[in-house]
Amino acid sequence: MMPEDSGISAVSEKESSPHTSALPNWRVIDVHSGGEPAPCSPFCHPTPKGAGGATATAAPWSKPAYQAALDLHERMKECTDPYIAPVLKSALHDMEMAYRLYGPFCMVGSYNGGKDAVVIFHLMRAVHAHYCSEMKKGDEDTVIPRPRVIYFQHPDEFPEVLSLLDDTVVEFDADMLAFKEGVSFGEGLKYLVERNTAPGKDGLSFSSGATLPPPHPLAFVLGTRKDDPNAGSQGVYAPSSHYMPPFLRVNPILDWTYGHVWHFLRYFELPYCSLYDDGYTSLGTVKDTLPCPALKKNDGSKGYWPAYMLREWKMERAGRIDKKKEKETQKGDSTDGAGVTMSQTSSTASIPVGELVEESKPISQSMSKVINADDDDDAAPGETEAGANTSNQFSPVGRPTVGLIVIGDELLKGMTPDSNIISAAKALRANNVTLSRVSIISDDQQDIVDEIKRFKAEVDVIITSGGVGPTHDDVTIKSVAESLGLDMEMHCEMAALLLEKMGPEDSRESSVEGSDNNDGDRREQLLRQMSEGQRKMSILPKSSVLQYLAEDAEEWPVLQCQNIFILPGVPTFFEKKINQLAAYLPTASSTLMLRGGSQEEDEDIGLNVDQEYHTDAKQSTPPPRSDTFRIVLSLHEEAIVSALNATVHAHPHVSFGSYPIVDDPEIKTIITLEGRYYNGGCTKASQRLLEKSLADGPTTGRQVQQSLYFSKEEMDNHVDAALEDMKSRLPAESILFVDSCDDLRVN
Numbered sequence: 138m139m140p141e142d143s144g145i146s147a148v149s150e151k152e153s154s155p156h157t158s159a160l161p162n163w164r165v166i167d168v169h170s171g172g173e174p175a176p177c178s179p180f181c182h183p184t185p186k187g188a189g190g191a192t193a194t195a196a197p198w199s200k201p202a203y204q205a206a207l208d209l210h211e212r213m214k215e216c217t218d219p220y221i222a223p224v225l226k227s228a229l230h231d232m233e234m235a236y237r238l239y240g241p242f243c244m245v246g247s248y249n250g251g252k253d254a255v256v257i258f259h260l261m262r263a264v265h266a267h268y269c270s271e272m273k274k275g276d277e278d279t280v281i282p283r284p285r286v287i288y289f290q291h292p293d294e295f296p297e298v299l300s301l302l303d304d305t306v307v308e309f310d311a312d313m314l315a316f317k318e319g320v321s322f323g324e325g326l327k328y329l330v331e332r333n334t335a336p337g338k339d340g341l342s343f344s345s346g347a348t349l350p351p352p353h354p355l356a357f358v359l360g361t362r363k364d365d366p367n368a369g370s371q372g373v374y375a376p377s378s379h380y381m382p383p384f385l386r387v388n389p390i391l392d393w394t395y396g397h398v399w400h401f402l403r404y405f406e407l408p409y410c411s412l413y414d415d416g417y418t419s420l421g422t423v424k425d426t427l428p429c430p431a432l433k434k435n436d437g438s439k440g441y442w443p444a445y446m447l448r449e450w451k452m453e454r455a456g457r458i459d460k461k462k463e464k465e466t467q468k469g470d471s472t473d474g475a476g477v478t479m480s481q482t483s484s485t486a487s488i489p490v491g492e493l494v495e496e497s498k499p500i501s502q503s504m505s506k507v508i509n510a511d512d513d514d515d516a517a518p519g520e521t522e523a524g525a526n527t528s529n530q531f532s533p534v535g536r537p538t539v540g541l542i543v544i545g546d547e548l549l550k551g552m553t554p555d556s557n558i559i560s561a562a563k564a565l566r567a568n569n570v571t572l573s574r575v576s577i578i579s580d581d582q583q584d585i586v587d588e589i590k591r592f593k594a595e596v597d598v599i600i601t602s603g604g605v606g607p608t609h610d611d612v613t614i615k616s617v618a619e620s621l622g623l624d625m626e627m628h629c630e631m632a633a634l635l636l637e638k639m640g641p642e643d644s645r646e647s648s649v650e651g652s653d654n655n656d657g658d659r660r661e662q663l664l665r666q667m668s669e670g671q672r673k674m675s676i677l678p679k680s681s682v683l684q685y686l687a688e689d690a691e692e693w694p695v696l697q698c699q700n701i702f703i704l705p706g707v708p709t710f711f712e713k714k715i716n717q718l719a720a721y722l723p724t725a726s727s728t729l730m731l732r733g734g735s736q737e738e739d740e741d742i743g744l745n746v747d748q749e750y751h752t753d754a755k756q757s758t759p760p761p762r763s764d765t766f767r768i769v770l771s772l773h774e775e776a777i778v779s780a781l782n783a784t785v786h787a788h789p790h791v792s793f794g795s796y797p798i799v800d801d802p803e804i805k806t807i808i809t810l811e812g813r814y815y816n817g818g819c820t821k822a823s824q825r826l827l828e829k830s831l832a833d834g835p836t837t838g839r840q841v842q843q844s845l846y847f848s849k850e851e852m853d854n855h856v857d858a859a860l861e862d863m864k865s866r867l868p869a870e871s872i873l874f875v876d877s878c879d880d881l882r883v884n
Contacts, residue, residue, distance in 0.1 A: 260390075765810065
């Protein structure tokens with residue numbers, strides 16, 4: 138490193154790229170040093186006085202680095218990989234729009250060596266080159282400047298991170314400004330924003346005289362992702378908060394997942410920090426970061442698998458060590474931004490940190506991570522002076538709040554009393570866990586999705602009861618996946634467990650334990666042995682976890698998807714599982730991924746109007762009720778899946794239910810049938826059409842009602858036909874009796 142000069146920022150310099158002139162790639166800035174006025178733009182390099190009155194110049198980008206970036210941009214544009222191409226094209230478009238507005242002299246990347254920052258660095262240099270090539274077409278004299286990045290030094294930085302930064306800044310010929318240890322994030326931003334006077338097309342800059350223009354607005358490109366705890370409710374473009382200097386935050390990979398990040402880096406063979414190959418998945422400092430425990434090898438060695446092999450993405454930050462929150466409040470945050478990270482400077486997350494625990498229950502109770510937690514890939518180590526708690530734990534102000542969603546048409550129809558709510562309330566209270574919300578909803582998939590989204594904005598943990606199993610009305614697991622934006626896939630552990638507990642179809646014994654086959658072969662082997670019902674039950678949301686909470690290893694585990702626990706609806710099973718789960722919740726920490734990142738707010742436009750119309754409609758013309766039947770069987774539910782599903786498909790105007798019975802020595806399953814009074818099924822669309830027609834007047838309402846409603850006779854005919862069809866598909870000896878009772882109790 139060269140000696141410091143006497144400028145305002147006491148700039149010190151590192152080596153230059155071998156492709157360029159002597160202008161350094163890395164300069165260290167100390168904004169506290171004082172001194173003489175600096176060049177107009179901090180990114181411009183001082184020049185000998187007398188060069189046409191100019192005092193500084195933008196460093197030209199070397200031709201090899203510029204061409205390499207152009208080639209990378211071309212490869213990105215031509216990428217057809219089905220997994221990464223959609224989000225990559227979106228990120229490139231967002232970056233290109235930002236460059237179109239701000240230009241190459243006013244776009245600055247945050248480059249701290251974390252995986253997300255590495256993605257941003259290479260996206261930025263690719264788009265930077267493309268924009269400059271288009272800009273230069275009309276004027277060959279235009280200087281193509283280096284891409285510009287910043288970094289905040291920290292005394293506890295990993296040497297491996299510094300090595301990556303040193304190597305890549307030089308290799309790709311970037312212009313790096315590193316703020317010296319002790320410079321707060323707010324001070325660094327203020328320094329850049331107030332002095333960002335862009336040079337002319339020739340790269341020259343002036344510090345005095347009539348030619349001095351006002352500072353240009355700056356845009357900072359960041360690696361924030363939605364599942365980051367500091368993402369808040371930001372969009373791709375987010376203006377800074379009122380207490381910060383004015384600038385724009387650009388978040389091109391906001392919608393990327395952990396998997397996208399690693400697929401991108403490995404697909405384009407881009408260099409990243411060597412710590413990730415040693416099992417680190419989220420980088421802070423040497424004092425608060427360990428390898429991810431989920432990647433520890435089970436071969437007796439002390440080694441870890443690489444970060445890109447992490448399967449449970451929710452464990453991304455499991456290697457971060459908890460740090461006690463500093464007692465002193467950062468009172469200066471509202472004026473100079475000290476202790477605030479770049480990801481907090483958006484106006485969408487501008488509440489001072491000290492106010493969050495008291496004023497923002499959803500944020501404070503969802504995690505112990507306060508908004509200024511120092512996550513590796515967006516906030517540099519120097520940006521974490523508030524010392525926030527960074528573990529994925531429950532709210533520091535108390536035990537987790539729980540919401541219970543009880544799912545089942547049989548409850549809403551009054552066919553059976555609910556006992557799961559009281560079981561949950563007693564179990565959670567005994568463990569000092571607050572049950573703050575309970576909802577009973579139908580077996581409709583969209584209703585379940587909507588309810589989960591509402592609960593996610595209000596509680597820490599969601600427990601569902603019912604709607605799990607192999608039949609058509611068991612849609613809870615699909616609904617959980619949809620509400621979380623997760624794909625469904627075969628869960629090999631669940632598949633193996635189902636075969637172990639229930640046995641293979643047709644009693645074919647074929648163990649898959651200890652197989653040397655790969656995952657694909659293992660899945661094929663499992664699928665060949667499973668029945669239709671077992672196959673359905675083995676398809677779970679991606680990254681689901683089976684939690685074995687009982688001391689007895691033979692008991693069924695509890696299915697967990699992020700902060701949602703899916704329990705059976707059968708009261709005997711539910712009571713046992715809720716007691717185990719209630720005891721587990723208070724002690725769960727980094728192994729339980731609670732709500733992270735921004736929460737989607739439900740858009741319920743016109744809901745109150747719809748409810749009002751619906752109430753009026755029922756009061757004026759109460760719909761008739763069809764005959765109802767129940768078929769009481771000696772067969773277990775799993776054995777009737779094919780017959781039931783075929784009947785359901787053949788009779789869309791009948792509502793079916795299937796309920797396993799576990800406390801009776803003879804009765805094993807009850808099937809219920811009831812006619813639907815809406816033509817084509819009771820859907821939200823048909824309901825709203827009817828309600829709108831009623832509001833338009835009695836004549837229109839009657840016309841639509843006639844086309845939507847079935848008469849009592851029509852419904853009874855539908856049910857009779859479905860009943861005979863269902864009976865014909867079942868073994869005659871399995872039908873114990875058929876009656877018109879709509880109560881699931883048989884004694």
